[in-house]
Amino acid sequence: MLKRNKFKLIFTLSGLSIPTLSFANDLKVNDPVGISFWLISIIMVAATVFFLMSVNSVNGKWRTSMIIAALVTLVAGIHYFYMREIWVTTGQSPTVYRYIDWLITVPLQLIEFYLILAASATIALPVFWRLFVFSIVMLLSGYLGETDFINPYLGLVVGILAWIAILYELFLGEAAKVCAEKAPASVQQSFSVMKWIVTLGWAIYPLGYIFGYLVDGIDAATLNFIYNIADLVNKIIFCLAIWACAVKVSETDYKSK
Numbered sequence: 001m002l003k004r005n006k007f008k009l010i011f012t013l014s015g016l017s018i019p020t021l022s023f024a025n026d027l028k029v030n031d032p033v034g035i036s037f038w039l040i041s042i043i044m045v046a047a048t049v050f051f052l053m054s055v056n057s058v059n060g061k062w063r064t065s066m067i068i069a070a071l072v073t074l075v076a077g078i079h080y081f082y083m084r085e086i087w088v089t090t091g092q093s094p095t096v097y098r099y100i101d102w103l104i105t106v107p108l109q110l111i112e113f114y115l116i117l118a119a120s121a122t123i124a125l126p127v128f129w130r131l132f133v134f135s136i137v138m139l140l141s142g143y144l145g146e147t148d149f150i151n152p153y154l155g156l157v158v159g160i161l162a163w164i165a166i167l168y169e170l171f172l173g174e175a176a177k178v179c180a181e182k183a184p185a186s187v188q189q190s191f192s193v194m195k196w197i198v199t200l201g202w203a204i205y206p207l208g209y210i211f212g213y214l215v216d217g218i219d220a221a222t223l224n225f226i227y228n229i230a231d232l233v234n235k236i237i238f239c240l241a242i243w244a245c246a247v248k249v250s251e252t253d254y255k256s257k
């Protein structure tokens with residue numbers, strides 16, 4: 001009798017626990033976009049832990065860069081959980097969440113250029129502000145264009161101009177000069193990887209704006225799959241480059257002491 005009740009209890013409890021598990025149940029084996037959302041959520045979480053743990057293995061001046069890297073993957077990871085949920089329940093592009101994610105992570109990523117230079121050389125504060133302000137202008141004009149607050153073509157053009165201003169800073173502007181003249185070799189290497197990610201990897205997003213929104217050239221599934229893979233490179237590889245030079249410079253500093 002007792003045994004039977006126990007069994008019943010377990011059965012009821014497991015029955016109760018099913019609805020709480022349904023959060024993960026709606027992922028379908030034949031939905032590569034949904035799976036990519038999920039996979040990247042987890043990779044972002046793992047990367048966050050990795051970058052946070054690395055804070056203790058780099059020198060003091062490099063800690064801020066590592067913490068910001070962890071914030072980038074943390075913020076992206078949280079957004080990916082929500083974006084996956086929207087995708088699997090509605091089949092629609094989670095555009096608002098993408099933009100909110102970009103609005104937080106893109107300025108943080110651009111600030112990293114300033115931070116890795118500031119950790120090893122003297123660099124003027126306006127470099128920081130230029131990177132920050134241009135990134136906000138780029139994203140805001142894209143958002144206003146995509147939501148029809150302003151002419152979508154105007155949004156695209158202003159956004160691309162702001163992106164070009166960022167590229168100018170990184171290839172020819174003060175940031176580029178400080179990097180070439182004062183930064184150690186490992187920082188120069190990482191800076192180079194990062195600036196090419198901003199050039200080539202980031203080109204995916206305005207292309208997505210054009211072909212996913214302006215001319216309706218590709219469907220939501222393809223667009224989101226491409227965005228997801230792009231984010232993987234543009235956030236994880238980008239932050240790993242920061243981690244690589246932070247660790248390397250910290251090691252040489254340690255040896256020279």
Ligand SMILES: *C/C=C(C)/C=C/C=C(C)/C=C/C1=C(C)CCCC1(C)C
Nearest residue numbers: 139142159160163202205206209234
């Ligand atoms: C992790 C997310 C990243 C690195 C997102 C980057 C987003 C952009 C570089 C967006 C750029 C855009 C333009 C250059 C023109 C206007 C439309 C945007 C906002 C898609």
